[in-house]
Amino acid sequence: MLALVQNECIKMIKKRRFHVVILILAALIPIFTYAQMRIAQNQLKQYGTTDWRADARQKVNDYTTRLNSPRMPEEAKQYLKVQTQLLQYYLDHDIDPKAPNAVTFTRDFAKNSIGLFVPLLVMVFAADIVSSEHSAGTIKLLLTRPVRRWKILMSKLIALILFVSLSVLALAAMCYAISGLVFGYGGWTLPTFVGFRTTGSTVDVSLVHAVPQWLYVWMELGLVWISGLVVAFMSLMLSVLIRSTAASMGTMLAIIIAGTILQNMVSSWESAKYLFMVNLRLTDYLDGSLPPIKGMTLGFSLAVLAVWSAAAIAVSFYHLRVKTY
């Protein structure tokens, strides 16, 4: 089995698919870094430079008065308390919360890439993993070797998981390395809010607390990884079902893009929440954005994605077993 996985990894690298992923990242991250830099410069121009401390102190005073007010509801108090602690943290450590840094950039990039960018990167190497063997005719050699068919597919699946993990890590590492050149490599311990809970159509903030930003980035990357894996499994299935690489890639692309469009449209079509492609933006649950459809939570999305993945893998294995060549 190890030898088969080794085969798949060698083919992946020799096909230069992973090179493409790295090149795309290397080309795009500097562009976004530059854009981020311009935004920061603009803000600086608008709000001035030095008075963020004064502004923060003002806010702390303001929140404290409101917290002492008896008319304040309990949940709102909790949220304000956290906000106050956070501002106090910035003041104590002399950190401008609006100043960009490499870790913040990585955080934002991961959040924005989960819906479309990461799926596309994954498709670069996942879409043709079986169909390329078809178009080259090498599938006949693979299947006439004394190795069971499910083992061949399993080795491809393991190779995919490996390369999805590598891609997510490469994305994070390159974001940090490239943006750090401009913004500096700090920001690891910057507090970030977590603990949002979506109940119905509102966001419950009563459990919100702050965690260091490095932990937040890791949580985010984990979610990006999960959503990348789901896309990889779906691509694998299409690659088994559809013999033409172009057709399987096109189909997957259409599905992913349909997902991003649907997210903006389906607020009234509730059963759409069972489609896998509207559940890919897992990081939204982390920062408290409202879910596209009422009743979606992180647990729900993970369950939906798990069911779709399991089905895709089952279909792939079944189809390759009974298929004739």
Add this chain to the structure above:
Amino acid sequence: MTSAAAPERLPGKQAPVVLSVRGVKKTIRGKPIIKGVSFDVREGEIFGFLGPNGSGKTTTIRMLVDLIRPTEGTITICGCDVQRQPDVALRYVGCIVENPELYSYLTGWENLEHFARMLPGVGQDRIREVAAIVGMDQRIHDKVRTYSLGMRQRLGIAQALLGRPKLLILDEPTNGLDPQGIKEMREFIQQLAEGGLSLFVSSHLLSEIQQMCDRVAIISHGEVIAVGDTDELVRQLGGLAVWRADPVRQAAAILRDGGIEVLDVSDAATGQADGDAHYVGSVTVRMEPQDAPELTRRLVEAGVAVYGIEMKHATLEDLFLSLTAGERIE
């Protein structure tokens, strides 16, 4: 029709059976593609699988190596059922189905390494060995996309030989090769058989099969219509003669009346001058030379102009024509 029916004089007659195909049928979407194929391939022999394009050769080969499942019948390789234990049975087989397709973005060596990893106990030494057997040691580290068809063919065979198989299945191995390449391939196949390997070679080229195969199965429209020793089959056919006569239809009728089996009639080319022997029609019949004077007399008496009689040895082509009642192949 199995080989047991035909008298054999091969040295490998008592050799163990490596591949056994019994009553194999394949129906695709209600359409019978393979209607019944049975034959045995013995150790150390070159077995020809002959049939016109579209007769079911490749479909049969695909069933031999478990790419498709037969609807009926069994295939065993070295005693292992291919459908029940593919991972054991396929250990004894090396194959090239249709074209020698390998990873064009890998080097020849990397391709061999790739397939060696799928076999138990095949290491670097064996890779070097098979590369030497097919004479590829020179360019083994070049990318496969730079190889000529002949080199790909050889690399394909090297890949098939990696696991020290008992049976090598080659689908149209000389397709697309130049005459020199065809000759080399033929010699190479014979050399492999001398080393004790059984070879199963499909082809639509009769001359090729006749030149290199010990035994042959002839397939037409999904059915094996003859299995046997190549020379034996040809000998059974008896003598053949080609009559050049005018009018050719009348000649054919007279010969048929005389109890002679007419295999083929080709009309005179139209628009040519009468009496030019090159453009006179011909009748191919099965007959022995001693019948020629009597038949000539009858034709002449009936007013048929006889331009020539040519006796010839039967070939597989004639055998094929007589078996399929005139269906033409190359």
